[in-house]
Amino acid sequence: MTHFHPVETSVLHSPAWFVPFDEFARRVRAADVDTRLDRFDPDENGWVPQDTPSIRTPSAAIAYPELGRRRAPGAEPERFRVRFTVVGLAPLYPADGADFDAALAGVEFLARPYDDTTPPGAGSEPRLVRLLPGIAFPYGPGIRTVYGVVVDAVTRAPVANALVEASGTTIRDGVAWRERTLTDPDGAFRLALRWEGEPVIGPPPVQTFHLTATERPGRTGALEVRLPTERDRRHVIEIVQL
Missing domain, CATH: 2.60.40 (Immunoglobulin-like)
Structure with a gap:
């Protein structure tokens, strides 16, 4: 609380x-x-x-x-x-x-x-x-972000005001973290990822982040993002009916 x-x-x-x-x-x-x-x-x-x-x-x-x-x-x-x-x-x-x-x-x-x-x-x-933070939030220098759009999986229509989030725990001390944002009227989002993701073994060294998007209860989507290799990719999260 x-x-x-x-x-x-x-x-x-x-x-x-x-x-x-x-x-x-x-x-x-x-x-x-x-x-x-x-x-x-x-x-x-x-x-x-x-x-x-x-x-x-x-x-x-x-x-x-x-x-x-x-x-x-x-x-x-x-x-x-x-x-x-x-x-x-x-x-x-x-x-x-x-x-x-x-x-x-x-x-x-x-x-x-x-x-x-x-x-x-x-x-x-x-x-x-x-x-x-909204799509135009002025993140400071050095803040890592990923961007993309949230769409309906069937109609491909953008989902406005969807909740996009990622969560995990820090590698060193196991402290829980969470980052959240909301999409704009065109379904676009930009999400900060200030903490560590899940490490992936093997060259090149990358970290995995699990993003979720929610329109309402029972209407969600998920996407896995790997950084830094997918940092500049436009990510698409598809909302499905559960």
Whole structure:
């Protein structure tokens, strides 16, 4: 579990708290995080942009104070979502604790009604929103990367917003590592591989990395990459139905 600073819950009630986390840098992201709030309209069966401003606490949490405050008799909980935008980074939806689905466009939550005589329900726990390097992420000098595209195995159509990842353990001390990124609208990805892969015996010396791509549960693909011999190859990961 990732640790982050406690959220300063003010006297104002917020139905949801979000903590943006830069996964590549391994730290909470406090600057240059833009958010957009949408409300689900059941009559239109769609999302409607809202003008409700967010606040940021000193520990970089994002909240929407007093969202849900209304006095209408018999008011029902309302469904909202928050969309995150950060230059060079791509938000991983949903927030921590649920399965990945490339079709999601934000982190959803409910705002339960309250007023001066009916207090809000129990306070919500802060939710970590992970920000992964996007296709245009400015990797520093010396960072090894591989690139390619994620496509549907049958239609060959590119898969946008697919989760591409690699994991393993370091050779010397056995420490687990993981690198992740998201594809762009054209299915393209660029993934950093800062750690060691599995060594392959024999000249030339190479290391093997196992890449996986996920569109949603039951829709995944896999590919084996050997470095440095395949460093400049355009890798194609095919998504299949399991």
